[in-house]
Amino acid sequence: MSQPFIRPYESRDFDACLNVFYVTIDPGLDFEPARTLGSYNWYRPYVSLTPSTCFVLDSGTGDAVGYIIGTSSTKDFVKKWREEFIPSVKLDDATLPTASPKTDQGEEGNTDLVPTPDAAKDEIVKFCRKGVFEPEGLLHEESPELLEMYPAHLHIDILPTHTGKGYGTNLVSTYLEKIKGLGATGVHLGMVAENIKARRFYERLGFRLFDEVMDGGVSEEKGRTGNAIWLVKSL
Known part of the structure; x- marks a missing residue:
């Protein structure tokens, strides 16, 4: 029986990796359309724009x-996200569940955003949608030292099995060896x-908490x- 092994990402892996994203998604995001929007924040841009570091x-x-x-x-990733990824995003793709939504009358195929039942979920959806079209949030402009010292960043997900x-x-x-070879001096997540x-x-x-208050002192x-x-x- 063949053993699991690590290899570079290939375009044929898109659907399987998307499934991994959905299976392992944070419970707080495990509802539509947050799930779909989440994939446009924390999965799709990476395999689309930087497959060589996946x-x-x-x-x-x-x-x-x-x-x-x-x-x-x-910084380079955010630039590519704005110039290359955002133009490829269709609004319906980024806001609707993958399954056909239903209207209040039970009709299928309506392309309006299905309303979420409570304000907390609505805020999550707004946050996720903003992330798709405003990737500059990844730059942490309130804490410039973060990117200066740790310019790379990552996401990792593995099926429970x-x-x-x-x-x-x-x-x-494997990832750290790759980005170090590309000149990255540090990584954050x-x-x-x-x-x-x-x-x-x-x-x-070897990861540690970033040694700076990042939210203007709100959390202290x-x-x-x-x-x-x-x-x-640090690398």
């Missing part, structure tokens, strides 16, 4: 069961502050913005 965990039979995606230069087996560590090592398990994983790999915590924390690692 890697997949192959099941051993050709299927992607995990991935690490990112860029060696966040393949977690806890060392593949995440190997994916990160954002994660939900309450995800203690993930934080411990990154800390074992270093490396925190809202419900997210930012971890960094």
Whole structure:
């Protein structure tokens, strides 16, 4: 039986990796249209604009069961996002569920945004939609030292069937070796502050909390913005 292994991302991996994104999505985003919008924030731009710094965990039979995606230069990535990715995004694609929505009358095929039932979900949808069309948020202009010292950034997701087996560590090592070869001097990542398990994983790999208050003192915590924390690692 073939063993899982890491290889460069290929265009044929798009659907399998998109499935990984949806299966592993944060519970707070696991509703439509936030799921679809989320894929336009944290998956599609990377495999579209920087495939050379994207890697997949192959099941051993050709299927992607995990991935690490990112860029060696966040500033260059944001520029490409605005100039190349945004023009390719169709509004309906970015705001609607992948399945045909229903109107209040039960009719299918309506292209209006399906209203979410509570204000909290509406705010999440607004946040996700803004991220698609305003990638400059990735530049952390309120904390310029972040990109100066840690210009690269990444996202990693693995199906539950393949977690806890060392593949995440190997994916990160493969990615870091690649971006270091491209000249990156450091890397950063954002994660939900309450995800203690993930934080411990990154800390074992040498990541640490960014040593600066990033939100103008609102949280009074270093490396925190809202419900997210930012971890960094020098290369």
